[in-house]
Amino acid sequence: MEREITVLIIEDDKYISNFICMSLKQEGYRYIKTSTGREAISLCYANNPDVIILDLGLPDMDGIQVIEHIRSHSEKPIIVVSARQEEAEKIRALDMGADDYVVKPFYMGELLARIRVAVRKSEKTQGTELQSIFQKDYLKIDFEKRMVFIDEKEIHLTPIEYRLLILLVKNRGKVLTHNQILGRIWGYEEGGDANSLRVFMATLRRKIEKDTTNPRFIITEVGVGYRFSDE
Ligand code: CA
Numbered sequence: 292m293e294r295e296i297t298v299l300i301i302e303d304d305k306y307i308s309n310f311i312c313m314s315l316k317q318e319g320y321r322y323i324k325t326s327t328g329r330e331a332i333s334l335c336y337a338n339n340p341d342v343i344i345l346d347l348g349l350p351d352m353d354g355i356q357v358i359e360h361i362r363s364h365s366e367k368p369i370i371v372v373s374a375r376q377e378e379a380e381k382i383r384a385l386d387m388g389a390d391d392y393v394v395k396p397f398y399m400g401e402l403l404a405r406i407r408v409a410v411r412k413s414e415k416t417q418g419t420e421l422q423s424i425f426q427k428d429y430l431k432i433d434f435e436k437r438m439v440f441i442d443e444k445e446i447h448l449t450p451i452e453y454r455l456l457i458l459l460v461k462n463r464g465k466v467l468t469h470n471q472i473l474g475r476i477w478g479y480e481e482g483g484d485a486n487s488l489r490v491f492m493a494t495l496r497r498k499i500e501k502d503t504t505n506p507r508f509i510i511t512e513v514g515v516g517y518r519f520s521d522e
Pocket of ligand 1: 302303304346347348349
């Protein structure tokens with residue numbers, strides 16, 4: 292690892308917290324840990340960590356509030372750790388600006404993969420990402436000309452399909468909730484029409500995916516939203 296990456300772990304379960312810290316250390320990350328929301332906020336100010344891992348169920352504060360505080364001064368990736376029964380909270384956390392989530396119990400390998408994606412993404416947005424061409428496998432997008440190619444052959448997308456694709460590609464690796472996508476594409480208020488989104492997504496997939504039952508690009512996050520694969 293060329294540069295030391297600092298991860299802030301906000302988790303009140305000592306066992307999980309220690310396990311995460313050990314694994315991060317093995318992988319060569321620097322880490323800071325805390326078990327309370329209040330301390331997390333000040334540690335975040337003081338240390339400006341590169342990635343934040345946040346357990347939603349904290350003893351002193353609602354995890355959502357922690358996100359609000361952090362987002363008021365930092366755009367660094369936040370990966371939420373939630374329990375199975377915190378489904379609605381998890382979606383709220385993403386809507387509030389968290390980047391990703393893992394559900395307990397999770398495999399350490401999964402969390403580490405999410406951290407790698409988050410670091411990559413934030414380094415990309417810090418650097419200038421002004422490329423006018425995006426290419427991944429057989430999919431190519433020319434942003435300037437607003438053209439999309441499959442195997443170098445141009446395909447036709449409707450304006451909404453194009454905007455959907457661009458939104459997902461620009462946020463690749465990050466899960467976008469139904470609400471976020473609806474808001475960005477249609478400007479709907481909360482509670483927008485997730486069904487029509489599903490329909491648009493299905494037609495978009497038919498145009499860009501070679502195997503829609505096993506999508507290469509647009510991954511469904513069941514009950515949450517969609518993610519453009521960054522693998
Ligand atoms: Ca907890």
